[in-house]
Amino acid sequence: MVETREADPVEDPLLWASRSWPLAWQRKGDMLVGAGTEILRLDVTGPDRIARIAASWREIMAAAEVDDEVRVPGTGLVAFGAFAFDDGSAQRSTLTVPSTILGRRGGRHWITRIRNARAAAPDEAPQPSDYGSHWSATLGPGRMDPAAHGDAVREALAAIEAGEVKKVVIARDIAGSVPVDADLRRLVRALASGYPDTWTFAVEGIIGASPETLVTVRGGEVTARVLAGTRPRGADADEDSAIIAELAANPKDVDEHEYAVRSVVDALRPHTSALASAEQPFTLKLPNLWHLATDVEGTLSNGSTALDMVRALHPTAAVAGTPREAAMAAIRRIEPFDRGRYAGPVGWIDGNGDGEWAIALRCAQFGVPGETTDRGWMIDPDGTRPVTAHAGGGIVAGSVPEAELLETRVKFRPIVDALA
Numbered sequence: 001m002v003e004t005r006e007a008d009p010v011e012d013p014l015l016w017a018s019r020s021w022p023l024a025w026q027r028k029g030d031m032l033v034g035a036g037t038e039i040l041r042l043d044v045t046g047p048d049r050i051a052r053i054a055a056s057w058r059e060i061m062a063a064a065e066v067d068d069e070v071r072v073p074g075t076g077l078v079a080f081g082a083f084a085f086d087d088g089s090a091q092r093s094t095l096t097v098p099s100t101i102l103g104r105r106g107g108r109h110w111i112t113r114i115r116n117a118r119a120a121a122p123d124e125a126p127q128p129s130d131y132g133s134h135w136s137a138t139l140g141p142g143r144m145d146p147a148a149h150g151d152a153v154r155e156a157l158a159a160i161e162a163g164e165v166k167k168v169v170i171a172r173d174i175a176g177s178v179p180v181d182a183d184l185r186r187l188v189r190a191l192a193s194g195y196p197d198t199w200t201f202a203v204e205g206i207i208g209a210s211p212e213t214l215v216t217v218r219g220g221e222v223t224a225r226v227l228a229g230t231r232p233r234g235a236d237a238d239e240d241s242a243i244i245a246e247l248a249a250n251p252k253d254v255d256e257h258e259y260a261v262r263s264v265v266d267a268l269r270p271h272t273s274a275l276a277s278a279e280q281p282f283t284l285k286l287p288n289l290w291h292l293a294t295d296v297e298g299t300l301s302n303g304s305t306a307l308d309m310v311r312a313l314h315p316t317a318a319v320a321g322t323p324r325e326a327a328m329a330a331i332r333r334i335e336p337f338d339r340g341r342y343a344g345p346v347g348w349i350d351g352n353g354d355g356e357w358a359i360a361l362r363c364a365q366f367g368v369p370g371e372t373t374d375r376g377w378m379i380d381p382d383g384t385r386p387v388t389a390h391a392g393g394g395i396v397a398g399s400v401p402e403a404e405l406l407e408t409r410v411k412f413r414p415i416v417d418a419l420a
């Protein structure tokens with residue numbers, strides 16, 4: 001049973017989210033915040049994880065009884081998801097439906113209450129809680145320190161030289177801990193205000209601000225923002241102009257970008273009737289970086305949902321490489337860690353199949369109470385909560401290890417600054 005009602009404007013819907021396990025999605029002024037109890041949960045691992053979740057969601061959509069007064073994307077039934085990057089990941093791919101969603105889009109505010117048809121009564125309406133005290137994290141090298149990253153990039157260049165791959169994305173990790181009672185909503189708020197041109201997310205303990213969508217589906221239209229080709233921001237306007245002129249004309253970056261756009265267009269084509277993208281990428285300005293960016297748009301021709309499109313698109317060349325299978329094999333060989341949900345799909349889907357999915361980049365994964373990982377208990381016995389972050393970049397012929405290391409440093413900046 002799902003009921004959406006127009007609501008009075010709320011200044012900060014995040015206050016309704018859980019402090020230790022927030023559920024939120026934010027893009028400029030639009031947001032969805034999950035609160036209350038969990039009504040439904042799908043946890044899947046393995047190569048067909050996204051297909052299984054997409055199929056289950058179709059059944060749930062068909063069975064739901066929805067009374068929706070507002071009827072915009074994100075009203076009615078909504079689930080949030082965060083999926084593992086790799087088919088072989090030990091990390092779960094999860095779709096979760098909370099009992100309450102506070103939403104805001106284009107100046108309209110609503111509240112959705114969801115309950116299981118078998119439940120006698122809805123759960124109690126969740127209440128807002130003030131932000132907890134300020135906290136910070138200590139972060140240091142993870143499994144791949146800067147020296148190991150240099151070796152990994154050289155190994156990737158050797159794989160390119162050998163003709164195994166054209167492009168492969170290599171990431172490194174940093175790790176640390178936060179106080180066990182840290183109010184993680186502070187991080188969501190800081191990222192959303194510091195990086196307004198990104199999609200800010202908090203789902204299953206992975207929190208970040210991604211500049212790149214995997215896919216957006218809205219009323220039969222599908223769009224995607226593809227990024228590849230990166231430079232740190234300049235110190236002033238003149239330096240910035242020189243940087244973007246160089247980036248837009250650099251054959252290595254333009255090629256790398258083209259691989260990424262082509263992988264998205266090829267994946268969307270079987271599902272769309274009209275598919276268009278600009279001939280030339282534009283330069284996307286973020287507080288820390290410049291990216292080459294291309295928006296792709298099409299009309300869905302086969303009734304696919306946002307999750308069907310996530311399944312068709314993941315992993316794109318922006319986070320894996322080209323050709324896809326060879327790049328995935330190279331990543332498994334070269335990177336010494338399981339990426340978990342880093343570079344995986346993160347987003348939401350509603351009861352009409354509309355939804356917005358980003359690629360989980362510029363993010364950190366926080367530990368889960370009581371769960372074990374290859375690093376031991378996720379809540380350390382000393383009362384701290386572990387956190388791990390990853391950042392990477394596309395390696396193509398001609399990539400320079402030192403420049404790639406600098407690029408990962410700048411990509412870590414949003415999360416490292418917000419955690420400092």
Ligand SMILES: C=C(O[C@@H]1C=C(C(=O)O)C=C[C@H]1O)C(=O)O
Pocket residue numbers: 169171212227228229230291318319361362390391392393394395411
């Ligand atoms: C892999 C990351 O970013 C991706 C790689 C990019 C590149 O190689 O230029 C640019 C944007 C993202 O598609 C990351 O942020 O960790």
